[in-house]
Structure formats: C-alpha cells, structure tokens
Amino acid sequence: MIIYGTALLAVCHLLGIFIGDLLGQALGVKTNVGGVGIAMLLLIFARLYMQKNHKLPKLTELGVEYWGALYIPVVVAMAAQQDMVAALRGGPVAVLSAIAAVAVCAVVIAVINRSERPADAPVSAPMLHDNPLLTEAE
Template structure:
C-alpha cells in the first residue's frame, strides 16, 4: 500500500512538470516554471481530497508523508541544477535577492522563536501557616 503513495506522487510530479512546462511556454521562457512546486501542491490537494472522502488507506498516507518529508531535499537538488554562473553574470539582482531572502528568513525565524517562549513560571505564593502534616512528622 505504501507504493500507492509513491504512485500518487509520481502522477502529481508528471502533471506538475507538464504544467510547469506549459507555464514556462506561456511566459515565453524555454524552461519549466515551478513544476516541482505545482507537483507538491497537487499532492497536497489529492491527499486532502482523498482524506475527506475517506478513500486514503493509512499505508498509502504513510507513503505520501514519506515523500512529503523528502520535499526539501528534492527542491535543493533541483535548484542545484540551475546555472548559478549565468545568474551571477546577469547582474547583482541575484545576489541582492539572495541577501534579502536570507535576512527575511532570519527575521521570521527570530520572530517565531521569540513568540514561542513560554511565560515565566509564576512564583508560588508563600504559605501563611505551617503544614500540620509536616510538623507532626518531625
């Protein structure tokens, strides 16, 4: 059954690549535009649709979760295929975009970390009288 999750991912991936190629052609560039992102969105939509209809077996869901966990490494591997030298020759826009992205990510992570800090533990109120159980035991 886990293989069905992989088959669902493969179907979404092929559709995403096809739609990414169509989008690239429509924009006038000869490359895939967002195919992997489209594929992952299709996978999310398909999974939610199947869960709402209760036609997604648990083992198939595990296969989908497995590939969902691998999403970031797949995107990093696909980004490594891009021609960074050509991007850098295109001007300082690529460097500026990278620097801004790093700064925004650092700011968002910092904000999330600050918002998740728990409140300080309240100091327990002092006892007004001694506990009778403690005084008897002495």
C-alpha cells in the same frame, strides 16, 4: 499499499511537469515554469482531499509522507544550486538581493519564534503503529 503513495507522487509529478510546460508556453518562454512546485502542491491537495473523504489508507498515507519528505529536500537543493549559479552570473545586484532575502527570512523566523507561547502541557508524539513491545516505563 505504500506503492500507492509512490503512484500518487508519480501522477502528481507528471501533471506538475505538464502544467509547468503549459505555463511556460503561455508566458512565452521555452522552459518549464514551476512544474515541480506545482507537483508538490498537487500532492498536498490530493492527500488532503483523500484524507477528508476517508479514501487514504494509513499505509498509503505513510508512502505519500515518505516520498513527500524525500522529494522536498531534493527539489530545494536542485533549485538552490540553479539559483546560485544564475545569481553569480547575474552580477553583484543578484547576489546582494539573495543575501538580503536570506537575512529577511532569518529575522522573520526569529520574530515568529519569539512570539510563540510555550505550551502548557507537553503533548506526546503520535504513534504510527501500536507495538505491545514498546510500552511506557513502569
């Protein structure tokens, strides 16, 4: 069943690359525009749709979650490297705007974290499998 999660990721990736190529052609550039991001959105929407309609078995959901968790950091690292190279070649304005964007994000995250109210009672973490060997301490 986990392989179905991999298959769903592959289908979403291929569709995202195809749509990104079409979007690039529509904008008049000879490159893929946002194909990987579109693929991730397709994966999220497909998973939510399948969960809502009870067509997503638990093992398939675990496969989708695994590849989604692995996929996002790789894509972010690739994009960050490309953006950094382009920024350094673009001159000081591009570098300053990147630094400003990171600073604004840090400030917004700090404001959001400070505005959260602490939970009244701690919520226990959900368990993926019921394991009789893992019971609470007596």
